[in-house]
Amino acid sequence: MKFHFSRKQLCIPYAVFLVCFVILPMLLIVFYAFTAENETGNLTFSFNNFIGFFSSPSKWQTLGVSVTISLIATFFCVLIAYPLSYILARSGWKKSNVLLTLFILPMWLNFVLRITALRELLDMIGFLGNYDYVNTIIGMVYDFLPFMILPIYTQLLKLDKTLLEASKDLGAGAFTTFTKVTLPLSMPGVYSGITMVFVPSMTNYVVSETLGNSNITILGKLIEEYFSTYANWHMGSMISIILLVIIFLSMLATGGFKNDNENSRGSNLW
């Protein structure tokens, strides 16, 4: 049989890669989450990890702390990023892209180095060690702000300017035009920003460990502890599943499945 080259076949190496290193590992997580070791050391199907998680007050607390920190960090990201993106997009300046780069430039500096820099500043002003939660939230906002600025800015830039003129011609004031035209049309950008900030804020334990003086446990840290410290793969996997459910729900809430992912993390970076 002669080998016929076809463009479709170019997909095969990547498909195999995805099966081996994305799908199979994720199935392993599901497997470990719903199994437990019995007395003889065999793995059996079990809801123990699920029950174990939700009957533990400390785990409820971690869940609550993670979600609260993420919500606050996401809120402040929107609060800071929206006016900024609005100013940049509406400035009418031909080189507003250059200005935008100024705001996302630190993104190219390694994020651990960035967080370390922030830690030194917080240390200097006496925050470090005293306000663990405040520091962690400042850190999340500091780290993820560009992920909020980029999609909102892109969305505002796409906005059809004739709509604004139409609104003005029809007698709406600047404020009404903003609340009735600009804001609703820019919401897709806000939503994709939210998904890009909310999930990492629940899981990026580098920020909470570095700035919270190791006093704050978020979900990501808990998973790491169960894998590295306690060597309990089952509970680690169960927490991952719970995290996945939260991610799924947050994507559902922000319509993350609908948009074409053109605003996905880093897509406007280069």
Next chain:
Amino acid sequence: MVKKKKAIDSLSVIYCILVLTFIYAPILLLMIYSFNSAKVIGEEGSFSLKWYIALFQSEKVVTILINTVVLAFIAATLSTILGTAGAIGIFYSKKKVNRVVQIANQIPIANAEIVTALSLALLFSLILLPRTYFSLIVGHLVLCTPFVVTSVLPKLKQMDNNLYEAALDLGATPAQALRKVVIPQIQPGIFAGFMLSITLSLDDYIVTAFTKPKTFDTISTYVYNAVKNASKSDLPLIRALSAIIFLLMIVIVIVMMVKSSSKEEEKR
């Protein structure tokens, strides 16, 4: 009316300056103190280059720097090849295959990094593979390749498909047509995917920590551990390191921007 507009303009400027201060204050503080002999920021000291000298004399740090950069280049090159081929394959596949692969491609993008890291660690632990350079590379490929695919696919959609057919009609083999017609048209997407991969790999901590060999360190893992163990002797070195990397980044970004804007001028 004019007065009101002016007031809004100056408010805007003040707002931008405030945000910029927030963004740059930590980095500037670090840069300034990297030239100071004080070990702890805020302590008295004088101008000194000793941290920079110590940095380059530290074999450990230089090795880590090289490790990080080499890893990023290997990961970016491999994921660009894998992802570009994947994207072309996806684009020309049947609708069903197209959809399935694209959904699988979205998993690492939407997933929390810690879950990706844990899933890979489970896989490697289960097949009793010790953490090696191979597992680390696989981790970074999982991280980067989906973004290469998402950068290349839109360029394929924009492409004029008739050109490929024309090349075949004119006697090119499919491989030739691909190399001479398709690749040049999607090149901006490939390049963007490559650069994004470099950035993602350089920036990563969590997946690296879960897949790396014990004795191997990147900038991220080294700095995180140094800060966590409150190793005060490393902090000044880290300041100097950050200052150098940040300046380097600024130069690279400016060069890229000038290049891309001059390209746009050409188009006009």
